[in-house]
Amino acid sequence: MFMEQLSNGIALGSIYALTAIGFTMVYGIIRLINFVHGDIYMMGAFFALTGLTVLGLPLIPSFLLGMIGASIVGVLLAKFAYSPVFKAPRINLLLCAIGAAIFLENFAMLVWGPETQSFPTLIENKTYSIFGFKATTLQLIILGVSIALVLILTYIVKYTKLGRAMRCTSQDMEAAKLMGINTNRVVYFTFMIGSSLGAAAGVLVGMYYKAAYPMMGFTAGLKAFVSAVIGGIGNIPGAMLGGLIMGVSESLGAAYISSGYRDAIAFIILIFILLVKPSGILGKSVKEKV
Amino acid sequence: MLHVKELDVYYGGIHALRGISFDIEEGKIVTLIGGNGAGKTTTLRTISGLVTPKEGTIKFKNQNLLKIPSEKIVGQGVVQVPEGRRIFVELNVEENLMMGAYLRRDKQVIDEDLEYVYKIFPRLKERRRQMGGTLSGGEQQMLAIGRAIMSKPRLLMLDEPSMGLAPIIVEEIFECIKYLNDNGLTVLLVEQNANIALQLADVGYVIETGEIAFSGEAKSLLKDDRVRKAYLGEE
Numbered sequence: 001m002f003m004e005q006l007s008n009g010i011a012l013g014s015i016y017a018l019t020a021i022g023f024t025m026v027y028g029i030i031r032l033i034n035f036v037h038g039d040i041y042m043m044g045a046f047f048a049l050t051g052l053t054v055l056g057l058p059l060i061p062s063f064l065l066g067m068i069g070a071s072i073v074g075v076l077l078a079k080f081a082y083s084p085v086f087k088a089p090r091i092n093l094l095l096c097a098i099g100a101a102i103f104l105e106n107f108a109m110l111v112w113g114p115e116t117q118s119f120p121t122l123i124e125n126k127t128y129s130i131f132g133f134k135a136t137t138l139q140l141i142i143l144g145v146s147i148a149l150v151l152i153l154t155y156i157v158k159y160t161k162l163g164r165a166m167r168c169t170s171q172d173m174e175a176a177k178l179m180g181i182n183t184n185r186v187v188y189f190t191f192m193i194g195s196s197l198g199a200a201a202g203v204l205v206g207m208y209y210k211a212a213y214p215m216m217g218f219t220a221g222l223k224a225f226v227s228a229v230i231g232g233i234g235n236i237p238g239a240m241l242g243g244l245i246m247g248v249s250e251s252l253g254a255a256y257i258s259s260g261y262r263d264a265i266a267f268i269i270l271i272f273i274l275l276v277k278p279s280g281i282l283g284k285s286v287k288e289k290v
Numbered sequence: 291m292l293h294v295k296e297l298d299v300y301y302g303g304i305h306a307l308r309g310i311s312f313d314i315e316e317g318k319i320v321t322l323i324g325g326n327g328a329g330k331t332t333t334l335r336t337i338s339g340l341v342t343p344k345e346g347t348i349k350f351k352n353q354n355l356l357k358i359p360s361e362k363i364v365g366q367g368v369v370q371v372p373e374g375r376r377i378f379v380e381l382n383v384e385e386n387l388m389m390g391a392y393l394r395r396d397k398q399v400i401d402e403d404l405e406y407v408y409k410i411f412p413r414l415k416e417r418r419r420q421m422g423g424t425l426s427g428g429e430q431q432m433l434a435i436g437r438a439i440m441s442k443p444r445l446l447m448l449d450e451p452s453m454g455l456a457p458i459i460v461e462e463i464f465e466c467i468k469y470l471n472d473n474g475l476t477v478l479l480v481e482q483n484a485n486i487a488l489q490l491a492d493v494g495y496v497i498e499t500g501e502i503a504f505s506g507e508a509k510s511l512l513k514d515d516r517v518r519k520a521y522l523g524e525e
């Protein structure tokens with residue numbers, strides 16, 4: 001029982017981690033609590049589902065369709081909903097994000113209907129047992145895809161020119177401009193990467209629970225937010241750690257305490273971490289600027 | 291080389307620059323001195339394209355800088371060392387320097403320039419793997435200047451490089467500015483410390499509440515009563 005719950009927790013945690021990374025990256029660049037991120041995740045699931053059922057594409061192309069489609073939506077939102085108010089006070093940006101979230105949820109209901117759509121079963125789900133550790137095929141796929149995406153992301157952020165531009169822009173946007181960095185392009189690129197990771201998480205969740213519905217992004221977005229804050233908002237490794245902690249404790253908590261508390265556990269951890277280390281596990285304590 | 295004419299800049303309702311004009315000749319050190327809130331930083335930010343003026347023109351080598359987006363202005367050789375240094379605290383010294391060369395493609399010359407910066411500031415070489423945020427104030431200023439050199443400046447603009455530094459470090463920094471100028475670099479130096487700035491510069495402009503109050507040869511400004519009273523603390 002423990003082993004099953006643990007691997008379930010790790011699978012869930014990988015999904016939370018992927019979602020949280022996109023969330024934390026956008027925050028790191030423009031200091032926006034991106035409320036629309038959960039809905040991007042939902043869009044990813046629906047785009048992939050459309051690829052599978054309507055277009056009859058195989059799994060991998062559908063998966064990519066989900067990621068690409070959602071990242072286009074993310075960039076369009078950044079361009080048309082956010083960039084007009086980049087220079088306005090942060091509260092305007094936040095309101096735009098909330099508006100965009102409501103728009104996407106209703107858009108999805110209009111296009112795909114308000115009901116829960118079932119995801120076709122694509123992979124035969126077997127249970128493997130290695131050294132007493134039990135995991136299903138889907139759980140292994142979720143873990144594998146998440147690790148692969150995180151490695152690609154790490155490579156981009158650490159070793160490419162665009163990645164360096166991203167790090168500089170998130171540390172000091174104006175100084176980045178003085179280096180000749182086109183910070184608008186960096187912002188769009190961040191939305192693109194963040195949205196495609198969120199979308200990947202949405203598709204994986206759709207495959208795991210075999211369902212997609214227009215409001216599926218709501219709790220996911222909230223949990224991504226919590227994971228990002230637990231790990232230290234703006235910090236990519238922190239978001240991964242936060243997501244894994246959330247997934248595992250939620251799954252174990254649901255099994256050993258009560259499944260009714262499933263979603264509450266996230267917030268209990270959040271409160272606990274904020275009391276002990278307000279900047280999050282890997283977050284740096286913010287120094288007052290002189 | 292640089293011609294600034296009748297700049298008017300607003301921050302919302304605040305009229306920060308009221309018709310600023312000045313000229314910089316190639317090869318010279320020009321200083322802009324003035325007290326807190328006079329508009330010195332705003333002037334540099336406008337030249338670098340970080341704020342857009344309501345009125346006025348900025349010409350650099352016969353190009354209209356106002357038509358060029360901020361990220362391309364560096365590529366023209368108009369490079370700024372911003373107020374408060376603004377180095378990247380989570381990059382190490384060498385990565386910071388390389389960010390200055392972000393737009394450049396001439397790999398070989400970049401390496402030479404890196405060595406040139408290390409020659410001017412040997413302390414940066416010793417600390418090349420150290421995080422920017424862990425440097426002392428003086429070292430951060432050196433890093434900010436080094437980073438600007440990596441952008442291949444034709445006009446180097448420095449915003450209060452002496453701020454918050456011990457006199458001996460200030461002297462070192464100003465020696466370096468002089469050295470760069472001797473090697474042909476044109477400099478626009480913004481300072482509150484009128485004394486050291488005017489001693490180094492060829493030409494000085496005094497800016498007060500968003501306007502150029504008066505200007506002249508730096509050496510004669512040093513003897514000017516208005517300057518001595520307001521900026522050199524003499525009676």
Ligand SMILES: Nc1ncnc2c1ncn2[C@@H]1O[C@H](COP(=O)(O)OP(=O)(O)OP(=O)(O)O)[C@@H](O)[C@H]1O
Pocket residue numbers: 301302304306324325326327328329330331332333373482
């Ligand atoms: N971002 C901003 N928003 C609103 N007002 C601003 C902003 N930046 C500067 N100002 C105002 O514009 C005026 C000029 O400021 P600026 O920073 O250019 O002065 P400064 O000469 O550089 O002063 P200091 O020597 O203190 O750095 C000041 O009245 C300041 O309050």
Ligand SMILES: [Mg+2]
Pocket residue numbers: 330331332373449
């Ligand atoms: Mg200033």
